[in-house]
Amino acid sequence: MLRIGICDDDSAARESLQLACERVMRDKNEEPQFFAFSSGEGVLRWLEKHAGELDMLFLDIEMGGINGMETAKRIRAQDGNLVLVFVTGYADYVFDGYTVNALDYVLKPCRDTRLREVMQRALGQMHRLAPGMFTFKNxxxxxxxxxxxxxxxxxxxxxxxxxxxxxxxxxxxxxxxxxxxxxxxxxxxxxxxxxxxxxxxxxxxxxxxxxxxxxxxxxxxxxxxxxxxxxxxxxx
The missing domain is CATH 2.40.50.1020 (LytTr DNA-binding domain)
Known part of the structure; x- marks a missing residue:
C-alpha cells in the first residue's frame, strides 16, 4: 500500500488534494493510505517517530511557522529517499525545489491531469529506489x-x-x-x-x-x- 503524506495548513486544500490523489490512483487500482499534517513542525515531529513510514509527501510551501522549503531541508538531512512534491500557489517558488531534490511540484488548485503526471513520476522514482530499500510488513x-x-x-x-x-x-x-x-x-x-x-x-x-x-x-x-x-x- 502506498503511503502518502499531505502537509498544508489549509484543511480545505489538504482534503481537495487527497480527493484528487484518490481519483488518480483509483485509475491505477491503488488505494493509498493518507496522512494529514497541518504544519511543518507537525510532519517533522511525526517523521522523527515514524521514519520510513511514508513513501511520498506533498508539502505546501507557503505555510505559517516552518515553511515547506525549510521543512524539506530538515527532512532531507535525515532522509534522502522520501519522494517530495511541493504544492504552491506561485510558480516563482518552483525552482527552489531542486535544492532539496524535490521530485516535482503542483500548482493550486491542482488539476487531475497534472497530478496524474506527477504520480506517474513518483511511482517511477520509487521503483528505481526499490533495490536500495528493505521492505517488510508487520x-x-x-x-x-x-x-x-x-x-x-x-x-x-x-x-x-x-x-x-x-x-x-x-x-x-x-x-x-x-x-x-x-x-x-x-x-x-x-x-x-x-x-x-x-x-x-x-x-x-x-x-x-x-x-x-x-x-x-x-x-x-x-x-x-x-x-x-x-x-x-x-x-x-
Missing amino acids: VDGLFRVAKDKILYLMSDKRVVTVYAAGRTYTYYGRLDDAETELGEGFIRLHQRYLARTEAIERIEGSTAYIGGEALPISRANHQKALLAFTRHMLGG
Whole structure:
C-alpha cells in the first residue's frame, strides 16, 4: 500500500488534494493510505517517530511557522529517499525545489491531469529506489527502510528485529529470507544475527561491535565475517 503524506495548513486544500490523489490512483487500482499534517513542525515531529513510514509527501510551501522549503531541508538531512512534491500557489517558488531534490511540484488548485503526471513520476522514482530499500510488513503496515540505514538484524523465535539508525522495527519472518533480500553488503555473524558490513566498527575475537553493541560471531561464520570486514576496511 502506498503511503502518502499531505502537509498544508489549509484543511480545505489538504482534503481537495487527497480527493484528487484518490481519483488518480483509483485509475491505477491503488488505494493509498493518507496522512494529514497541518504544519511543518507537525510532519517533522511525526517523521522523527515514524521514519520510513511514508513513501511520498506533498508539502505546501507557503505555510505559517516552518515553511515547506525549510521543512524539506530538515527532512532531507535525515532522509534522502522520501519522494517530495511541493504544492504552491506561485510558480516563482518552483525552482527552489531542486535544492532539496524535490521530485516535482503542483500548482493550486491542482488539476487531475497534472497530478496524474506527477504520480506517474513518483511511482517511477520509487521503483528505481526499490533495490536500495528493505521492505517488510508487520501489524502496523508495510515498511521500507533504506539498506544503508540498517545496522543489524536479530532473530528470536521467528521475530526479526531491525536495528536502523535512530529506530527499531520488528516483524514476523525468517532471517534467512532477510539475508537473501538484503544481499551484498550484509554478512551473517550468527544464526541469530545479520549485520551490514559497513556498520561494523571492529571485530575482536568472536565479537563484532556495532553502534556500541557487542554481537556474537559463531565459529561457523567467523572466517567469512572477518574476511568481509577486512575487505571493507581495505576499501575492496
